[in-house]
Amino acid sequence: MEFKTAQRKRAKLRLAIAGTSGCGKSYSALVIASGMTTWNKIAVIDSENGSAELYAHLGTYSVLTIGTPYTPEKYIEAIKIAEQQGFEVIIIDSLSHAWTGEGGILDQQGKAADSKYKGNSWAAWRECTPKHNALVDAILKSSCHIIATMRSKTEYTQVTENGKSVVKKLGMAPIQREGMEYEFTVFFDISAEHIAIASKDRTGLFDGQYFKPHAETGQKLLAWLNCSTSQSTQPVIPVIPQVASEVIPDVFHEDNLDTSNAYRIISTEAKTKGNGQVFAKIVLQQGDTHILAWSAQAEILDIPAGSLITAKMTAKQGTNVIEEYALVKAGEAA
Structure with a gap:
């Protein structure tokens, strides 16, 4: 050998x-x-x-x-x-x-x-x-x-x-x-x-x-x-943007809103595992980059498309996983 x-x-x-x-x-x-x-x-x-x-x-x-x-x-x-x-x-x-x-x-x-x-x-x-x-x-x-x-x-x-x-x-x-x-x-x-x-x-x-x-x-x-x-x-390598590691605040004020690290929700879709657990498939946009991500927090499905969120995102086995998120601004899809 x-x-x-x-x-x-x-x-x-x-x-x-x-x-x-x-x-x-x-x-x-x-x-x-x-x-x-x-x-x-x-x-x-x-x-x-x-x-x-x-x-x-x-x-x-x-x-x-x-x-x-x-x-x-x-x-x-x-x-x-x-x-x-x-x-x-x-x-x-x-x-x-x-x-x-x-x-x-x-x-x-x-x-x-x-x-x-x-x-x-x-x-x-x-x-x-x-x-x-x-x-x-x-x-x-x-x-x-x-x-x-x-x-x-x-x-x-x-x-x-x-x-x-x-x-x-x-x-x-x-x-x-x-x-x-x-x-x-x-x-x-x-x-x-x-x-x-x-x-x-x-x-x-x-x-x-x-x-x-x-x-x-x-x-x-x-x-x-x-x-x-x-x-x-050439293969397209998925971009996993760097996000802030600190705790994401629950409340954002319109007068000091910083959207530089925010993601716009393009679409959300519910998926169900074999055990009945519902999780979310989300398409996000940051600048000109579209990002596919997943979240076990099914309540993110209730956020309307076009909204801005911040998210703590990690890569697990080549998949973007949202571990924490917070709503920055609700909005309608463009």
């Missing part, structure tokens, strides 16, 4: 896009793929009842529709066919069916436990886990770029926007085996407003950004995968 200097080499994309119904997963996958290759080199493995063909006006991509049962073997076979036919980007829309659909892993595990193992679910998993692992291996070892969409669990909550209470549809954990996100290079979560955020990004291209996916997104990814060093595709 011998250690050698690490070098980044050309690679194939492994991108996951998760979101609720109607958020634009299929469309986003297609436009990202169009930035990576020509339309006739894009193949879609469609388990969404033909929904992929709704965007045929975008370009001349190809579709292979699979129906029940949604066995991992069907997905693996479809991936191999796309490779053999010379496609460059494979879109799996959606990968969730291979997990929770009829004939998917959960369905197979439940039936095996009932019929073969007398209710012993652990024994059934010993039979079904290798099938799931085989699908993961097919994705990771494919000679093509792969973009996989996943459905997200849906929950509704009440949030405050511009001083008014509105009901929002929230996307939660993707409908897939726990930990599946670790298999991908980049993982986008897309909101009901079609805004993407990278919950995982090994490229560093999208850290701290919120954006609508388009062809340029694919171009940036392709340049990174090809080890391009052009300035236009």
Whole structure:
């Protein structure tokens, strides 16, 4: 055995896009793929009842529709066919069916436990886990770029926007085996407003950004995968501004208001963990810089967009976390 200097080499994309119904997963996958290759080199493995063909006006991509049962073997076979036919980007829309659909892993595990193992679910998993692992291996070892969409669990909550209470549809954990996100290079979560955020990004291209996916997104990814060093595709490093370490006062007076260290709230969104805890995803602005941050203090959701706050912010595992905050001035969004 011998250690050698690490070098980044050309690679194939492994991108996951998760979101609720109607958020634009299929469309986003297609436009990202169009930035990576020509339309006739894009193949879609469609388990969404033909929904992929709704965007045929975008370009001349190809579709292979699979129906029940949604066995991992069907997905693996479809991936191999796309490779053999010379496609460059494979879109799996959606990968969730291979997990929770009829004939998917959960369905197979439940039936095996009932019929073969007398209710012993652990024994059934010993039979079904290798099938799931085989699908993961097919994705990771494919000679093509792969973009996989996943459905997200849906929950509704009440949030405050511009001083008014509105009901929002929230996307939660993707409908897939726990930990599946670790298999991908980049993982986008897309909101009901079609805004993407990278919950995982090994490229560093999208850290701290919120954006609508388009062809340029694919171009940036392709340049990174090809080890391009052009300035236009350099990773965007999230800026974590320095903030005062002293205790933040509870009351601010208009006549001596200092907003030099304040952040303007652009938007807030409620998120719910599996244990039911509600926390806040906040987009802030300071000067020309937009900052994505998170807070366990859910009451920040009640502050209207456009307001100014001060915040004690720290970086934890590449994520901006607001530990303390105080309202400087309430206001309306610009």
